[in-house]
Amino acid sequence: MENEVVSKNFIEQEIDKDLAEGVYDKVCTRFPPEPNGYLHIGHAKSILLNYGLAQKYHGTFNMRFDDTNPTKEKEEFVDSIMEDIRWLGADWEDRLYFASDYFDQMYECAVRLIKKGKAYVCDLSAEEIRAYRGTLTEAGKDSPYRERTVEENLRLFEEMRSGACRDGEKVLRAKIDMASPNINMRDPVIYRVAHMSHHRTGDKWCIYPMYDFAHPIEDAIEGITHSICTLEFEDHRPLYDWVVKECEFENPPRQIEFAKLYLTNVVTGKRYIKKLVEDGIVDGWDDPRLVSIAALRRRGFTPESIKMFIEMCGVSKAQSSVDYAMLEYCIREDLKMKNARMMAVLDPIKLIIDNYPEGETEFLDVPNNLENEALGTRKVPFCRELYIERDDFMEEPPKKYFRLFPGNEVRLMSAYFVKCESFVKDENGNVTEVHCTYDPETKSGSGFNGRKVKGTIHWVAAPYAKKAEVRLYENLVDEEKGVYNKEDGSLNLNPHSLTILKNCVVEPGFSEAKPYDSFQFVRTGYFCIDAKDSVPDALIFNRIVSLKSSFKLPK
Numbered sequence: 001m002e003n004e005v006v007s008k009n010f011i012e013q014e015i016d017k018d019l020a021e022g023v024y025d026k027v028c029t030r031f032p033p034e035p036n037g038y039l040h041i042g043h044a045k046s047i048l049l050n051y052g053l054a055q056k057y058h059g060t061f062n063m064r065f066d067d068t069n070p071t072k073e074k075e076e077f078v079d080s081i082m083e084d085i086r087w088l089g090a091d092w093e094d095r096l097y098f099a100s101d102y103f104d105q106m107y108e109c110a111v112r113l114i115k116k117g118k119a120y121v122c123d124l125s126a127e128e129i130r131a132y133r134g135t136l137t138e139a140g141k142d143s144p145y146r147e148r149t150v151e152e153n154l155r156l157f158e159e160m161r162s163g164a165c166r167d168g169e170k171v172l173r174a175k176i177d178m179a180s181p182n183i184n185m186r187d188p189v190i191y192r193v194a195h196m197s198h199h200r201t202g203d204k205w206c207i208y209p210m211y212d213f214a215h216p217i218e219d220a221i222e223g224i225t226h227s228i229c230t231l232e233f234e235d236h237r238p239l240y241d242w243v244v245k246e247c248e249f250e251n252p253p254r255q256i257e258f259a260k261l262y263l264t265n266v267v268t269g270k271r272y273i274k275k276l277v278e279d280g281i282v283d284g285w286d287d288p289r290l291v292s293i294a295a296l297r298r299r300g301f302t303p304e305s306i307k308m309f310i311e312m313c314g315v316s317k318a319q320s321s322v323d324y325a326m327l328e329y330c331i332r333e334d335l336k337m338k339n340a341r342m343m344a345v346l347d348p349i350k351l352i353i354d355n356y357p358e359g360e361t362e363f364l365d366v367p368n369n370l371e372n373e374a375l376g377t378r379k380v381p382f383c384r385e386l387y388i389e390r391d392d393f394m395e396e397p398p399k400k401y402f403r404l405f406p407g408n409e410v411r412l413m414s415a416y417f418v419k420c421e422s423f424v425k426d427e428n429g430n431v432t433e434v435h436c437t438y439d440p441e442t443k444s445g446s447g448f449n450g451r452k453v454k455g456t457i458h459w460v461a462a463p464y465a466k467k468a469e470v471r472l473y474e475n476l477v478d479e480e481k482g483v484y485n486k487e488d489g490s491l492n493l494n495p496h497s498l499t500i501l502k503n504c505v506v507e508p509g510f511s512e513a514k515p516y517d518s519f520q521f522v523r524t525g526y527f528c529i530d531a532k533d534s535v536p537d538a539l540i541f542n543r544i545v546s547l548k549s550s551f552k553l554p555k
């Protein structure tokens, strides 16, 4: 690592400093989600950042569920979160923790604070506490209960614990400074009464610690060195430092904040995603139009593409939004060399080669990926009746249209040259068949006698074609209008975010395809087998991304 000349982000610089000064002798990080929803691309940033730092500094990475709030938490989310993090490749080994396992220690910390005269039981209601707190420009007022004796506080806190108090009747507050310019330091509530069952501790507790008190203790117990969180906690850092100091943890952790990841015109907030799911606007938390990790996986994104994207975003203190097109760029880059390029026709019409022997089939050798020979070749059947894309034929072509039209010759990809001789229309004027003749001399690789054609089109042999459904996705929100409606905060949805094509045909080579497998459909884009709805006899593909984009790599 010594000789590396890569620029370091500001967190790495802080860590280097801490290690050089001997503040810590190793690096321990964690990812601490609240199990109250599915993880999204923003969380991926936090996961990969924390895990990446642990790896880079040969330290450790903890997986910890921050499950101190029993109201919103669900076991379902615990499982999905672990699955998503594993899929991303962040490995916590045997370091899986639950904040609720520390409730006893948190309780002891609170008792210790009381004994030190640093915490008191307060009987003010929630509104009164708010009113006493003051404002940004005005100091707060001391609670009338602030000067209770240690003995009285110990007795009352025990009453709170034993179930003698109603919800909200009493709270435990840190005794810091009601005149502090930082409102978070004005005697914050650190424990509340809540008669609620917890998904892990059951009914053992009827008091629960507040986030700002619990989180630093969780970090300290686990020996976390760098507690990395997002910018909105910057003003809470003095309280974080106060808690670890007053609870007398040795070698306490430090908090470092970075800016959240936002994507332009994409819904990331858990609250909004939840509403889309509940309103039935999307097909669950893993609907491929969402950017939850489960949705990205179902859509066909790879962990590598997400890693590349997060690295390109960098880590900073400045809030900004990243263009979704950058994520698309990353998945294209990742799949370009990895994926087989197969033939699929999304809007088929028949092409009939009149001079090709009836009932005969050739099996042509087709390279799987011209840019990556290692992917080998496959045999693709070719015969008299094929399917081609409807828009690869035009009765009256405009200028510069090089595909099929009466009298024109094109190359059938990896096969022969064919020349359009005639076509058939139905009573509505739709073309149903295109008739061609082929030139046996033009078989791919056997030389074309110097003859050139300008167009190359793809095809699927009709008798061997597999039917498939293809789902095309666009942005869920209306990009013109922006994500949120200014008047009522509702989402501006794009009515065309999902297009389902039911009559697609794909070459027989897809019969081996498994859920999540992805392919390039030549000339159209990258597609992935839908893991939820696809079955071998009725394949369903999600479009991950089209082939082209206007996205330019930032210099």
Ligand code: ATP
Binding pocket: 032, 033, 034, 035, 041, 042, 043, 045, 046, 228, 229, 230, 259, 260, 261, 262, 268, 269, 270, 271
């Ligand atoms: P949301 O705002 O989507 O509800 P959250 O912050 O409530 O997310 P947590 O479970 O508390 O979700 O988050 C776990 C970790 O992920 C926290 O450390 C949090 O700072 C981080 N995180 C959440 N959203 C983002 C984001 N957009 N970018 C980077 N990190 C994030």
Ligand code: MG
Binding pocket: 034
């Ligand atoms: Mg949160």
